[in-house]
Amino acid sequence: MDTDQQYRISQSIGRFLQSKYVITAVLTSLVLYFTFPIYWTFVSSLKTLDGIHKFPPSLVPGGGELVDPIWINYTTLLFEKSFNMFTLNSLFVALATTVIVVTFGTLAGYGFSRFRFPYDDYVFIGILGARLLPPIGMLVPFYRMFGQLNLIDTRLALIVVYTYMNLPLVIWLMRNYFISIPADLDEAAYIDGSTRFQTFKDIILPLAKPGVAACAILTFLFSWREFLFAFALTFTPGAKTIPVGAMMMIEDVVVLWNYLAAGGFIAMLPALLFVILFQRHIVSGLTAGAVKG
Amino acid sequence: MTTRELINFVREGAFGRFSGEETGEIGPIREFINDHFMLFVLTPPLFVLGTLVLLPSSYLLWSSVHEARTWGSDVFVGLENYVAIFQDPMFYLSLQHSVMYVIGSVSLAFVLGLTAALAINQVASKRVRSTFTVLILLAWAVPLVVTGLIWRFMLHADYGIVNSLLIEAGVISTKLGFVSDPSLAFISVVVVDAWARAPFAAILLLAGLQTIPDDLYEAARVDGANFFQKFRHITIPHLKPQAAIALVIMSMFAFRTFSIVFALTGGGPANSTRVLATYIYQAGINQGNVGYASALSVVMILITMVFVTFYVLQIQEDALETA
Numbered sequence: 001m002d003t004d005q006q007y008r009i010s011q012s013i014g015r016f017l018q019s020k021y022v023i024t025a026v027l028t029s030l031v032l033y034f035t036f037p038i039y040w041t042f043v044s045s046l047k048t049l050d051g052i053h054k055f056p057p058s059l060v061p062g063g064g065e066l067v068d069p070i071w072i073n074y075t076t077l078l079f080e081k082s083f084n085m086f087t088l089n090s091l092f093v094a095l096a097t098t099v100i101v102v103t104f105g106t107l108a109g110y111g112f113s114r115f116r117f118p119y120d121d122y123v124f125i126g127i128l129g130a131r132l133l134p135p136i137g138m139l140v141p142f143y144r145m146f147g148q149l150n151l152i153d154t155r156l157a158l159i160v161v162y163t164y165m166n167l168p169l170v171i172w173l174m175r176n177y178f179i180s181i182p183a184d185l186d187e188a189a190y191i192d193g194s195t196r197f198q199t200f201k202d203i204i205l206p207l208a209k210p211g212v213a214a215c216a217i218l219t220f221l222f223s224w225r226e227f228l229f230a231f232a233l234t235f236t237p238g239a240k241t242i243p244v245g246a247m248m249m250i251e252d253v254v255v256l257w258n259y260l261a262a263g264g265f266i267a268m269l270p271a272l273l274f275v276i277l278f279q280r281h282i283v284s285g286l287t288a289g290a291v292k293g
Numbered sequence: 294m295t296t297r298e299l300i301n302f303v304r305e306g307a308f309g310r311f312s313g314e315e316t317g318e319i320g321p322i323r324e325f326i327n328d329h330f331m332l333f334v335l336t337p338p339l340f341v342l343g344t345l346v347l348l349p350s351s352y353l354l355w356s357s358v359h360e361a362r363t364w365g366s367d368v369f370v371g372l373e374n375y376v377a378i379f380q381d382p383m384f385y386l387s388l389q390h391s392v393m394y395v396i397g398s399v400s401l402a403f404v405l406g407l408t409a410a411l412a413i414n415q416v417a418s419k420r421v422r423s424t425f426t427v428l429i430l431l432a433w434a435v436p437l438v439v440t441g442l443i444w445r446f447m448l449h450a451d452y453g454i455v456n457s458l459l460i461e462a463g464v465i466s467t468k469l470g471f472v473s474d475p476s477l478a479f480i481s482v483v484v485v486d487a488w489a490r491a492p493f494a495a496i497l498l499l500a501g502l503q504t505i506p507d508d509l510y511e512a513a514r515v516d517g518a519n520f521f522q523k524f525r526h527i528t529i530p531h532l533k534p535q536a537a538i539a540l541v542i543m544s545m546f547a548f549r550t551f552s553i554v555f556a557l558t559g560g561g562p563a564n565s566t567r568v569l570a571t572y573i574y575q576a577g578i579n580q581g582n583v584g585y586a587s588a589l590s591v592v593m594i595l596i597t598m599v600f601v602t603f604y605v606l607q608i609q610e611d612a613l614e615t616a
Contacts, residue, residue, distance in 0.1 A: 007519065014520020018415060026412045027425055030405070034432040034492065040454060041443050055468075056457035108338035115331040123339070125605060130346045132601045134549035136570040137590040140577040141349040141356065164345035171338065195323060196330040225436035227552045232578050243438045247556060250442065257446050264439040271434035279427045286493065287500040290542055 038268070044261035045073055052257045073262040082237040083263060086245040090267075093155050093241060094223040097162040101170050101219045104163075106212060109174025110200060114186065124175075131168035135228060138164075143232055153235045161233070162223040169289055170215045176288060177211030178204065214285035217278055221271050242267040357587035367584070374588035384589070386564065387572040394483060394554075394568055395547045401487035402543060403536075406494025411528075413495070414502045426499070433492035441556025444485040448472050448557075475565040478558050482566050486553050490546070494539050501535030502528070538604070545600045549593075569593050 016022060043061060044052060051057075051065030058065065067073055077083045112124060142161055143152075151157040181204060189199040205212075227243040234240045240248075246263040249256060275282060326333055357374055359367040378384050409429055416422045435443075447454050450470035459465045471481045505527065513523045551570040554560065560567040560575070573593065577586025 010521050011519040014523075018520060023412050023415050026408065027416075030409050030412070031425065031428045034429050034488070037440070037443050037447060037488070038431055038435065040447060041439070044446065053452050055452045056461070057452060057454050059454075104338035104341055107334040108342075111331055111335035111338075115335070117331065117335075127342065128605060129601060130342065132545060132597070132604065133346075133350075134545075134570070134593060134597050136549055136551050136573055137594045137597075138349050138353065139574070140583055140586045140590055141352040143578060144356070144361075144583055145349060145352060160345065163341065164349075167338070167342050167345075171342075195327045197323075197326060197333075200330075200334075221434070225438075227436065227438035227556075228574075231438075232574070243436050243552075246442060247438055250445075250556070260442060261446070264443055267439050268435045271436070272431055275430050275434045276427055279423060279430065283426065283430070283496055283500075286496055290497055290538060 038272070041261050041265050041268070044257060045265045046070055047258050047261075049256065049258055067258070073258050074266075077259050077262050077266075081245075081259065083242070083245055083266070085237040086240050086242045087266065089155055089239060090224055090241040090243075093158045093162065094220050096155075096159045097166065097223040098216050098219045100159070100163050101166045102212060102216050105167055105170030105215060106174050106205070106208070108171045109176075110178050110204065112171065112175040113178035114183070127168045127171055130164075131172070135165060139228060139232055142229070146233060152233060153239050155239050157233050158223075158226075158230055158239070158241070161229045162219075162226060165226070166219045166222055170219060173215055173285060173289055174208070174211055177208055181207050210281065213278075214281040217274055217281060218285050218289070221274060224270055225267070353587050353590055356583055357591050359584045361584040361587070362581050370584070374584050375592075377585065378588055378592060383564075383567070383572065387567045387569045390479070390567055391548060391569040393479070394486070394550070395544050397480075397483040398486040398490060398547050398550075399540060399543045401483065402490035402494050403540060405487060405491035406496075406539070407498055407536075409491070409495040410498035410502055413499055426496070429492050429495055431492075432488060433496075435489070437489060437550075437552035438556045440485060440489045441553040444481075444488070445472055445557050448481055448485075450474075472558050473562055475563045478562055478565045482554055482557055485557060486547060486550060489553065490543055494543060497535060497539040497542075498532065501532050505531045541600055541604045545597060545604070548597060548600070 046067060047061055047065050048067050051061055054065065078087070112120065142157075146152050146157045151160075185203055185207070186199050189203045190196075194202065224241075225243060226241075227247070230241045230244045231247060234244060242263065246260060246267055249260040249263060356367070358369065358371055360370045360373070361367040413422055413425050413429075416425065448456075448471035450456070450468055450473055453468075453471070455471065456465070456468045460468070469477060471477050509527050509531075510523060513527060518526070549570055550568065551574065554566055554568055554571055555574070558566045560571045569589070570593075573586050573589045576582045576589060
């Protein structure tokens with residue numbers, strides 16, 4: 001086969017791979033693959049246990065397989081299986097963590113973007129390092145320290161751990177965001193007679209709102225979905241979060257998959273909504289967090 | 294002025310130190326805050342973070358050289374815990390599983406993510422493109438423990454949808470116990486992990502693809518380059534830094550995976566899916582062998598440090614210079 005013919009063949013393969021139909025087919029199958037488990041969670045959360053145990057399972061369930069009324073799995077879960085407590089705990093922990101982390105992270109991010117102090121670059125690299133430590137490695141010391149402080153099985157313990165896990169990322173992201181805001185603005189504000197605090201509060205912070213929003217969303221999601229520490233540090237419904245509640249279902253003798261699916265769907269719901277509503281913010285937060293640190 | 298110089302210029306204050314005189318009378322307290330504003334914004338966060346990082350890490354080191362149980366007093370044993378680790382066959386087994394897990398899941402997720410990113414990047418309409426991005430990112434939104442649980446349900450030997458679909462497609466003839474059969478469990482865990490990790494790869498790689506200027510492809514097209522030549526000579530070289538970072542990050546996160554394995558198989562059947570993270574959990578929390586688990590954690594952190602160092606070196610310049 002001469003090179004000319006080879007060239008023509010690869011040319012046409014390339015054109016085929018880039019054609020509309022191939023790309024559509026690839027994208028459709030990828031989307032099906034990635035969204036099907038989510039669809040299946042939702043569908044299963046509406047089924048009776050008999051419907052779940054049927055084989056082969058029906059992709060679009062009908063008739064006797066579905067619970068009646070359709071939301072009964074969710075209401076049973078929320079009002080008879082202490083999932084209302086789990087939901088409140090998850091909300092409380094995630095919101096408190098977000099407030100603490102975003103406040104401290106924004107302050108430190110501004111500090112790192114505008115001031116120099118000895119070894120500041122090393123401190124900053126250290127912050128990145130803190131973010132990259134595997135949480136499982138810190139589980140044992142946190143577990144034992146909380147045990148000695150009588151903090152096991154409290155929401156405060158979870159807030160402390162999630163602050164430790166999210167603060168480094170937020171400092172990093174906010175610093176990069178503040179650096180993208182020109183220092184001329186600070187300068188102009190000083191010349192006009194405002195103090196440094198006023199400048200930060202009235203001039204720079206409003207401009208950094210999108211960055212703060214991205215950090216808040218990411219922190220909320222990461223705290224809401226966290227499982228390892230929540231599972232190890234909580235025992236009673238007073239402190240357990242939703243991911244832990246969903247996991248507990250598996251420890252019964254008979255796994256109630258319909259309730260498990262409902263619990264799982266509640267656990268993923270805020271993240272799904274956030275992704276749909278704030279896709280751009282989350283994408284930029286994720287890529288900036290990864291690539292720029 | 295380079296970016297680096299610009300940042301230093303910004304940080305040193307473009308106009309020297311500010312005393313507050315320019316603002317007129319602001320009172321002694323506000324003037325003090327004004328003069329020491331750097332301390333006011335940096336001290337509280339760094340104090341909190343420093344405490345939350347340094348306290349547990351020093352405690353970790355301390356307990357790793359002690360014979361410590363959950364209840365009872367601690368006895369100093371020197372490096373005995375570390376010696377025990379290197380004589381522990383279960384440690385080698387879980388380390389081996391962890392490494393295989395990282396390699397399998399990261400390469401699978403990378404291929405899936407790259408395919409998704411390349412395909413999405415071909416879509417011309419911005420609206421359609423962000424729709425596809427959202428649909429693929431939804432998988433990232435699922436909490437990892439829920440990922441494990443729901444796949445455990447889907448892979449169930451008796452009534453799982455995966456068995457049903459594969460039988461219908463004619464791939465298999467009898468139901469398989471994807472998570473109950475030791476020879477299949479590990480593969481299942483890796484595939485599920487890749488499902489959860491691929492969207493992140495897709496997002497990072499898509500961001501990388503979008504920074505490649507269209508002119509390059511245009512010029513290559515004019516010169517008569519075909520699809521593969523363009524991919525080989527334009528896409529791959531430009532995507533390399535992004536791909537390296539994606540691979541390092543994903544490896545780092547796959548190495549520490551706990552939730553997916555724990556929810557999907559719990560380390561079983563017959564230890565076939567026991568990884569380092571679940572082993573630490575079992576030793577430290579279930580068996581209360583705090584000293585040994587701490588030493589294991591230290592070993593795991595040291596291994597992670599290899600990735601971390603590489604990652605930091607890769608992005609350090611970029612991280613400190615990005616505006």
